[in-house]
Amino acid sequence: MTPDGAQSYDISTGVTTLPDGGTVIDQDTGVRLHAKRLTYVDGAYIDASTVTVSGAFGTLTADKLHIDVPKAVLTASGDLALTRHALRLTAVRLTYDAGRQVADFTGPVTGSAPDFQASRLLLDAASGNVLLVGDYRYASGPLTLTAPEGGGRLELKLHQVNGSPVYDAATDVSSELLARFAAELN
Amino acid sequence: MAGGRCIRAFRALLVTLAVLGGALAQAQCRPPATATRLTIKGFASAYFQQFRTDTEQNSAELYGGVCLIGADHAWTLAADRVSVSGLQGALRVTAASPTLSFQGWSATAGSLDATSQTLSLGSVELTGHGVSGTAETVRLDLASGALELTAIDLHGAAFYLRGDSATLSGDRLGVTAPSVTTCHCAGPPLYRVDGASAQVAVQGQRIVLSGGHVVVGKLEVPLASPVTIDAAALKALTLPLTIEDVTGDAVSGTPAAGLEVLLTHLGLAPGIYAQLGVAGLDAGHPLAGIALLRGGGHGTSFTFGEAPGGMRYEETSDQAITPWFDAGFDTRVLEPGNRDTLREGVLHARLHTGVAPLHGSAALAMFAAGSSQQPSTGEVAGARLGARASIAAATPPAPWGHLSLRLGGEASLYPDQRASQWGVDVQPGYGLRAGPLDLQVSYLARFTDGGSPFTTSLDRLEPVERPSGSVTLAGALAPGWRGSARLAAQIDLVGNSSVAAGVNQLDVSGSLTRSVGAWQLSVSGDAVLAGIVTPNGARDGYLQAAVGASRGDLALGAEARYRYAPAYVGLDLLQVSAAVPIALPGAVVRPYLALDLAPTVTSGALPTISGHGLDLTLPTCCGALKLGYRDDGGTWTVSVAVDLQTHMAQASSGATCPTRARATPTIADPAAAAPVCAAGSDGTGIMTGAATGPPL
Numbered sequence: 001m002t003p004d005g006a007q008s009y010d011i012s013t014g015v016t017t018l019p020d021g022g023t024v025i026d027q028d029t030g031v032r033l034h035a036k037r038l039t040y041v042d043g044a045y046i047d048a049s050t051v052t053v054s055g056a057f058g059t060l061t062a063d064k065l066h067i068d069v070p071k072a073v074l075t076a077s078g079d080l081a082l083t084r085h086a087l088r089l090t091a092v093r094l095t096y097d098a099g100r101q102v103a104d105f106t107g108p109v110t111g112s113a114p115d116f117q118a119s120r121l122l123l124d125a126a127s128g129n130v131l132l133v134g135d136y137r138y139a140s141g142p143l144t145l146t147a148p149e150g151g152g153r154l155e156l157k158l159h160q161v162n163g164s165p166v167y168d169a170a171t172d173v174s175s176e177l178l179a180r181f182a183a184e185l186n
Numbered sequence: 187m188a189g190g191r192c193i194r195a196f197r198a199l200l201v202t203l204a205v206l207g208g209a210l211a212q213a214q215c216r217p218p219a220t221a222t223r224l225t226i227k228g229f230a231s232a233y234f235q236q237f238r239t240d241t242e243q244n245s246a247e248l249y250g251g252v253c254l255i256g257a258d259h260a261w262t263l264a265a266d267r268v269s270v271s272g273l274q275g276a277l278r279v280t281a282a283s284p285t286l287s288f289q290g291w292s293a294t295a296g297s298l299d300a301t302s303q304t305l306s307l308g309s310v311e312l313t314g315h316g317v318s319g320t321a322e323t324v325r326l327d328l329a330s331g332a333l334e335l336t337a338i339d340l341h342g343a344a345f346y347l348r349g350d351s352a353t354l355s356g357d358r359l360g361v362t363a364p365s366v367t368t369c370h371c372a373g374p375p376l377y378r379v380d381g382a383s384a385q386v387a388v389q390g391q392r393i394v395l396s397g398g399h400v401v402v403g404k405l406e407v408p409l410a411s412p413v414t415i416d417a418a419a420l421k422a423l424t425l426p427l428t429i430e431d432v433t434g435d436a437v438s439g440t441p442a443a444g445l446e447v448l449l450t451h452l453g454l455a456p457g458i459y460a461q462l463g464v465a466g467l468d469a470g471h472p473l474a475g476i477a478l479l480r481g482g483g484h485g486t487s488f489t490f491g492e493a494p495g496g497m498r499y500e501e502t503s504d505q506a507i508t509p510w511f512d513a514g515f516d517t518r519v520l521e522p523g524n525r526d527t528l529r530e531g532v533l534h535a536r537l538h539t540g541v542a543p544l545h546g547s548a549a550l551a552m553f554a555a556g557s558s559q560q561p562s563t564g565e566v567a568g569a570r571l572g573a574r575a576s577i578a579a580a581t582p583p584a585p586w587g588h589l590s591l592r593l594g595g596e597a598s599l600y601p602d603q604r605a606s607q608w609g610v611d612v613q614p615g616y617g618l619r620a621g622p623l624d625l626q627v628s629y630l631a632r633f634t635d636g637g638s639p640f641t642t643s644l645d646r647l648e649p650v651e652r653p654s655g656s657v658t659l660a661g662a663l664a665p666g667w668r669g670s671a672r673l674a675a676q677i678d679l680v681g682n683s684s685v686a687a688g689v690n691q692l693d694v695s696g697s698l699t700r701s702v703g704a705w706q707l708s709v710s711g712d713a714v715l716a717g718i719v720t721p722n723g724a725r726d727g728y729l730q731a732a733v734g735a736s737r738g739d740l741a742l743g744a745e746a747r748y749r750y751a752p753a754y755v756g757l758d759l760l761q762v763s764a765a766v767p768i769a770l771p772g773a774v775v776r777p778y779l780a781l782d783l784a785p786t787v788t789s790g791a792l793p794t795i796s797g798h799g800l801d802l803t804l805p806t807c808c809g810a811l812k813l814g815y816r817d818d819g820g821t822w823t824v825s826v827a828v829d830l831q832t833h834m835a836q837a838s839s840g841a842t843c844p845t846r847a848r849a850t851p852t853i854a855d856p857a858a859a860a861p862v863c864a865a866g867s868d869g870t871g872i873m874t875g876a877a878t879g880p881p882l
Contacts, residue, residue: 145224168239
């Protein structure tokens, strides 16, 4: 952890505060977190504001971020945006299970690449595959796909075409992806 | 009877199924609420169960009950699976086994290949508007809505239609190289009508075919253009054959030719036809051939050839130069046997106009002619120059009736004979129409010097002073009875070479009809009294009464006539008649026989046959063919009709109607399926020459 300025430690509570912000790097995963303000209790949690997190899953920005260290669960909200490979989106709230590498965005979730809107998005951070859930809209060229009345599911599968990552859409969601997100869908 | 009820019930079922089928055919695919919706920009909205894209192939696939609805909502297309390619370029939509619904048509195809501008279907089966059939391709222009088809083979309730190509707008089909038949035969049809083009009102089952010719086996006979094939009934077919006893007419100069058989219309080329026949087939008249070539169109007509009495050549032309000016010419060579031979050429012009303030019209006609006539008194030949003027006026119709007045005058010069002729006609009249009453009274006075050197059959005028009138009642004349009654009279106050002075017409006639259950009853009476009032007049007098009863094809009748003639006064006809249908295996015959009992009553002699006839109904694969002839006291009639209603009823009675889907019929093998099973409708059809064309 590298503070950008002052750093205070409350010996009665064990809370460390970086009022000028700082950078946290997880040497095991390579995840790098930079925030304008940081508060954490070693081995318990990290709270950050105006934060940018980058790692294998891409780059995430949010107004507020909380990491439950024992559970390895990250939650973020407020002007939330994710950029990774062929995926760029904004959302209202994120819950990321670092152990399972599953991100659950709720929204509205709006993607600019690919072009979509959804009430909920699940991301397999390991494979990059995405599942739009609920009321969604997906556009590709002259096509605009709209979820059926009452909501539906649309799989966006990441693969390489001519060396570039692209997403293909399918309403017939693969069983593998459904199994991957079984905890979130149940 | 039970069979008839079964047939009617089966036909009703077929009609119901056809209506239901038509409704289903027109029903567009409707997306279920659970369907995912895809908008294809500028092309259609699609509803389906599953969807996937293939970015590498730049395409997408829709599957699981796909329903496409055109962006303009003018068409729908249903398919199990639809592929969309060219997502980053030129859009292309393909599908296997799609069904297109468009303007009441349903087209099930082997394949679909569409762009954002057109829908193209291949190997198409079409249904809609009461017809069904196939097309090799169907192409729908999404911008204009025009539907183009190739290699069509359609069948409706009344016809089979094949064509090289067609364009469809609503239920209007324009077909090139059409081939039409009403036959439903195993194998090739007995006949077909081929043409250059056709306009088809599909819903009305009416085809107007141009440049057509009938093909029967290897025989091809050109038809006048256009020919109308109408979905009413072939029973109105006019037979191009007449059999009649030509008694002659003194006024027109028609010679008495006796029994004559004439083929009245043998089409040779558009606007040209021949008449061929034989006259004088009975005793007392010379045997004579008839060979006339006739034609015309656009205000002209011609007749050339041999007819009873001699050679005949006539050509007329009358062209409307302006709405108020006509001009033309006539040339005539008539050699009516022992009557006046006439050869002449005439130039004529006519000015005419309506005169609204007088509720009438005015006309001025002029002519210049060179005429040669050979009456029994010797040849007369020379020029004729003349003018005629006329004006007609009337009061507006009023509750009390209307008055009318016609004035005419004419003058002719004959320079070669240094002669002239004048004539003036005055004809006032009165008319009243009120409910079932129609009253007409007039008085014709013609003043003339009769100065023409030619005969009255050409232009010689004779004085006339002729009051005449008639009164007619028509409509419901008694409770349950409908009918008419008429009194007509004409008196010539001065005689001439054509009529004697006196009462030359005094006719009273009436008829009543009534329905009693399935029976139609009729009573009629006719009295020609002029011959009684003026015994030496032009017409014999008689009193006649008749009663009749009919039920379907069964007809019974009785008739009596009492004649007042210079040579005979007494009962000269006491006739009973019957026409009885008899069902035979494969045919229905209806013999007609009339017996005259007058000789038995008046002199104890045996009754005589006063009439006979036979109607024959034969079921054929082209409809129920009805042939008939009747000789009623020397008046011959022959008839032919094709009843497609019977044709279709038979087809639906189980002989050919499938109990499951059969192969689509074609004009080459229309028996592949019964058309009524597919199309239903009222099952009637008609195929006749149009008013402008000859009967087939």
